[in-house]
Amino acid sequence: MKLRFEVDGDEFVLAGEASSKLKKVLMQLGISSQLIRKIAIAMYEAEINMVIHANGGFIDAEITPDKVFVSLSDTGPGIPDIELAMKEGYSTASDKVRELGFGAGMGLPNMKRYTDDMKVTSEVGKGTTVELTVFIS
C-alpha cells in the first residue's frame, strides 16, 4: 500500500496530521501497537521538522508485509552538518519553536531511536530527505 501526504509549512497547528493519518491506517491493518508507536513517533518528529525548518514538503509511505517505509522530502534550507544535527541537544530551532515545546535537539536522535533504519540526505539550499524504516517482525 502506498500513501502520499502533503505537509503545509505555514500551519504549525496542523503539523502531525499526516502522522496521525498514517497511524490510523496502520491500526486498521492490525499492526502491533508497539510498532505503530515507533513509526508514528519517528514520522511525527520528521513532520514537525519539515514544518519548523523547511516550510513543509511531501511524505510518501509504503506499507508492505515486512516493513513500513516512510520518506519525507522538503525543499528547505538543507542540513550543513548531518553528524552534528544527529547529536542529542543540538538544535538550530528559533525561540518561537522552543516556546511551542520543540527544538530541544531530540528530533533526529528520536527518529533514529525508534526506527530500524534511518537515512538522511541533504544538500544546502536544495532540501532534505529523511527515510525511515521499521520492520514488521
Next chain:
Amino acid sequence: MTLKEVQQHLSAKVLVGEEYLDREVFSGCGSDLMSDVLAFVKDRVILLTGLVNPQVIRTAEMMDIHAIAFVRGKEPTEEVLKLAALKEMVVLSTEHPLYISCGLLYSNGLTGKKDE
C-alpha cells in the same frame, strides 16, 4: 492509580473525558518539552505539562498517551480540547505547578514501577 484518583490528588478540573476517569495510569511524565516526552516510551502514562498548544495532543496521540494534566491553571483553547475529545483523551487542569503536581502523584503512589 485511576484518573479519578489523579484528579482528586491534583484538585483538578476535568476539561474533557469525564467518562474515562476509571482508566488506570502506571506512571507520569512531567515536561514542557515535547521532544523529551517523545524520547521516553512507557505504557499507561499521564502527561503533565504547562504547554497548551495542539502539538501536546498530537504528541500524546503518537505516544498512545490518553491522559493529560495541564498545570499552573492553564487551559487550552476549545479547538485543542476538541482534538483531545476526538482522540478519547482525559484532559485535566490543576492550579498546582508542574513540580508540585508530579510530587503529589508520586508521593501518592504513582511511581512508575508498575509499567512494563
